[in-house]
Amino acid sequence: MQVWHRVVAVVVTRIFLGLSLLLVWQFVQTAAAAVLPEDRADVMYHSYNGGGVEVTGPSILLRKSFAKNFSGSYNYYVDNVSSASIDVLSQASPYTEVRKENSVNLDYLHDKTVMSAGFTASRENDYDANTSFFSLTQNMFGDLTTVTLGYSRGSNIVKNNNDPSFEATADMRSYRLSLSQVLTKDLLLGFAYEAIADEGYLNNPYRSVRYVDSSVPAGYAWQPEVYPQTRTSNAAAIRLNYYLPYRASVYGGYRYFDDTWGIGANTYSIGYIQPYGSNWLFDINYRYYNQNNADFYSDLFPYYDAQNFLARDKELSTYSSHQLGIGVTYMFAKNGFGFIKSGSANFYYNYMYFNYEDFRNVLDSTPATVGDEPLYTMSANVLRMFVSLWF
Amino acid sequence: MMQRVVFTVVVLGLLSACSVEPWVKPYERAHLADPIMNPDRDPVSSAYLNHVHDAREGAKGAGLASGGGCGCN
Numbered sequence: 326m327q328v329w330h331r332v333v334a335v336v337v338t339r340i341f342l343g344l345s346l347l348l349v350w351q352f353v354q355t356a357a358a359a360v361l362p363e364d365r366a367d368v369m370y371h372s373y374n375g376g377g378v379e380v381t382g383p384s385i386l387l388r389k390s391f392a393k394n395f396s397g398s399y400n401y402y403v404d405n406v407s408s409a410s411i412d413v414l415s416q417a418s419p420y421t422e423v424r425k426e427n428s429v430n431l432d433y434l435h436d437k438t439v440m441s442a443g444f445t446a447s448r449e450n451d452y453d454a455n456t457s458f459f460s461l462t463q464n465m466f467g468d469l470t471t472v473t474l475g476y477s478r479g480s481n482i483v484k485n486n487n488d489p490s491f492e493a494t495a496d497m498r499s500y501r502l503s504l505s506q507v508l509t510k511d512l513l514l515g516f517a518y519e520a521i522a523d524e525g526y527l528n529n530p531y532r533s534v535r536y537v538d539s540s541v542p543a544g545y546a547w548q549p550e551v552y553p554q555t556r557t558s559n560a561a562a563i564r565l566n567y568y569l570p571y572r573a574s575v576y577g578g579y580r581y582f583d584d585t586w587g588i589g590a591n592t593y594s595i596g597y598i599q600p601y602g603s604n605w606l607f608d609i610n611y612r613y614y615n616q617n618n619a620d621f622y623s624d625l626f627p628y629y630d631a632q633n634f635l636a637r638d639k640e641l642s643t644y645s646s647h648q649l650g651i652g653v654t655y656m657f658a659k660n661g662f663g664f665i666k667s668g669s670a671n672f673y674y675n676y677m678y679f680n681y682e683d684f685r686n687v688l689d690s691t692p693a694t695v696g697d698e699p700l701y702t703m704s705a706n707v708l709r710m711f712v713s714l715w716f
Numbered sequence: 717m718m719q720r721v722v723f724t725v726v727v728l729g730l731l732s733a734c735s736v737e738p739w740v741k742p743y744e745r746a747h748l749a750d751p752i753m754n755p756d757r758d759p760v761s762s763a764y765l766n767h768v769h770d771a772r773e774g775a776k777g778a779g780l781a782s783g784g785g786c787g788c789n
Contacts, residue, residue: 367760373768386760400760467738499777510744513753519777560777566755568747576755582775590775598752606752616774640774673761679772707768709761 359437359464359471361396364389367713375677375705377409384711394434402426411701412639415687416533416547424449437464451530453482456497475501485530493526515564515578520557528552534637535687536626537695544695545625545687551635552621558584562592573599587620588641596650603659608652608673615645624685625696639701642684650675666715675707 367386373379382403390396402425409419430443439462447454458477465472479497503517533547564578575597582590596610619641621634652673659667685698693699740748751757766779 367758369760369764371764384760384764468742469738469740501778503778507740507745507748510740511747513748513755515755517778521777558775558777560775560779562778564755566753568750568753572750572752574750574752580775580778582777584774588774590773592775600752614769614773614775619774640772646772671758671761675765677772705772707765709764711758711761713758 359434359439359462359468361390361394361432361434361439362388362398363715364396365713365715367711369709369711371710372708373705374707376679376703377411377414379407380404396432396434398428398430398432400426400428400430402428411686411688411703412532417531422449422451424452437468438462451484451486453484455480460501469507471505473501473503475499475503477501481525483526483530487531491530493530495523495525495527497524498522511568513566515566516562518559518561520559523556523558524554527554527556528636529638532638534623534626534635536629536631538629546629548629548635550637551633553586553634556584556586558582558588573597582616586641588616588618590614590616604656606652606654606656608650608654610650610652612648612650613645614648616643618643618683622683624683637684639681639684642681644679644681644684646677646679648675648677664716668712668714671709671711671713673709677705677707679703679705 365386365388367384369384370381371384372381382405384400384402386398386400388396388398404424404426405421406424407419407421413419424447426445426447428443428445430441432439432441441458441460441462443458445454445456447456456477456479458475460473460475462471462473464470477497477499479499481495481497483493483495485491499519499521501517501519504515506514506516508514528550530549532550534550535545535547537544538546560580560582562578562580564576566574566576568574575595577595578593580590580592582588582592592612592614594610594612596608599607601607619636621632622636622638622641623631624637624642626632626635650673652671654669654671656667656669658665661667679702681701684701685696686701687698689699691699747753756762769779770776
């Protein structure tokens with residue numbers, strides 16, 4: 326497995342280097358237009374409520390161009406978490422915490438190339454994450470094709486509020502290639518591939534796995550989970566956007582995922598956007614996700630320390646989820662108002678339903694033998710309300 | 717395998733330097749420029765939904781860029 330990791334890492338790095346050199350060459354060769362993102366400000370309130378977990382908070386983005394060829398952005402994001410999830414209720418006590426994230430981003434435009442770099446710092450009382458990225462975007466083939474190469478690197482510090490002496494690190498490297506292709510005057514194709522390598526302490530210090538223990542009344546006991554120290558994953562996604570014969574659009578996408586932990590996943594999505602008058606947009610969409618479990622996942626291990634690696638995280642189990650989303654956008658000040666060019670007010674709602682196939686609800690009071698409890702299901706309501714201003 | 721990849725990359729690179737006659741002319745791109753055709757119309761909003769998916773699903777990557785943080789449990 327380790328050798329395979331290295332071979333993949335070397336091949337990906339070489340392909341990446343080759344493509345980077347080509348893009349730099351393109352950068353020297355070509356002239357004419359690419360564009361920087363528009364100047365805008367967004368203020369959003371977000372809310373997630375499901376499975377006993379409530380997460381709410383603001384997200385504020387400010388993006389402004391300067392000195393002709395530069396655009397900078399700043400994003401402030403907060404998650405106010407209140408958790409009484411099934412893991413928390415079965416293994417610990419409900420808790421609340423706050424996660425704050427600050428991101429800065431700089432884009433530089435030169436002819437047909439945009440170079441971007443950014444840094445994100447996320448802080449919570451038991452997890453610090455610093456992520457930096459660099460990307461190169463190039464327009465080519467008469468501006469019908471846009472290619473982006475991106476590299477990002479994350480350094481995380483994992484702590485444990487129940488054990489002040491505990492501190493571990495986890496590092497992440499991501500290589501990304503994406504492509505946007507104009508196929509016809511009504512059809513747009515998007516493709517993305519990303520390889521991610523994680524290394525370090527990758528489990529959750531609070532979570533445990535359960536194993537059969539006939540010496541206790543419950544019939545099972547808990548021990549801390551143990552994950553491998555490395556994980557390499559591959560994801561490839563394709564997306565099509567089609568402009569209908571009247572003013573409306575449909576879009577659909579598929580993503581394939583696999584990793585060295587044995588997880589394989591498929592994501593399918595489809596959506597429809599219908600304008601109404603000149604001020605309204607309505608969006609309806611559906612997303613289906615499924616995955617199979619990690620090699621070292623089990624809802625119930627046969628005994629203590631049953632194997633080297635142990636996981637009982639429901640996100641590593643076999644499950645599927647359905648998501649239905651609706652959105653409404655109202656555009657205002659379309660002809661400008663003061664220094665504002667235009668604005669929009671938006672409301673998006675998503676309903677998610679998760680159906681776990683090998684994660685059991687140990688809180689269910691239905692009389693059952695150990696390992697025969699009903700399977701867990703949960704639903705979540707996700708809200709996004711935001712105002713955007715372009716200036 | 718590696719030679720094939722390098723060959724493909726080089727051929728693509730050489731092709732990309734050709735002056736291709738765009739089959740969709742600039743004046744034919746009104747539909748493509750319509751906001752309803754932009755997959756990432758509102759980056760703050762799509763980054764958030766991406767973050768929710770990352771926290772609830774084992775799969776990750778090949779979506780929109782997102783930062784760190786745990787969002788566990």
